[in-house]
Amino acid sequence: MADTCPCGTGRGYAACCGPLHEGSPAPDAEALMRSRYSAYVLEDAAYLLRSWHASTRPADLSFDEPPARKPAWLKLEVKSHAATGEDTAEVIFVARYRIGGGSVVRMREHSRFVREGGRWFYLDAVVD
Template sequence: MTDTRCPCGSGETYANCCGPLHSGTPAPTAERLMRSRFSAFALGDTDYLLRSWHPSTRPATLALDDGLRWYRLDIESTRQGGPFDREGVVAFTAFYTGAEHGSLRETSRFVKGGGNWFYVEAL
């Protein structure tokens, strides 16, 4: 997987993009966390999804739909969420295929604590 394109659509290889975040490197921005979470959905990495979810809203368990394949992420806008911010908002559309094709459009809120960005909730 190290030489393949990252599922998040950045154009980088997985090893140079979301791979390090999935292995424990903190995301520098809310958008990078959003991209890494999309890649985790695409790869079925529930452990990372739970680790990157804020404890105040994190579910106890997470079951992904094995019938869905997440294949494209479009970042529509970001508000704050930079390296020196404490909060950020990312609007995106994620595309999937399975029994049918579809998309999920969401605006997500992120917070930074202890040097790490966390997904909080959909707005």
């Protein structure tokens, strides 16, 4: 793996998303969202499930698509991060990816997060 973290901060993976993937709590919802993007890039389904709130978490998550159907994650841009309460926050981001030799897809998401027991969890995405 490259030393630079996939999440786009410019920091090294070992000082950025790596510790979160190994179990350290995210300091805020933006850090959790960035670590989840990195987990998609690295196909770390276990981390994605652990960081997903129990009320909305799928039973399983797989990266078993054929190579021609797998997204190649290209870039993450965080547009905004806002606390919406003491233990809730929202992050708006744009992620770019390509499937096979196709065009670049721009995915915009408005995600909601909740903190329980001192840990942030991805709750869901809302339609703007």
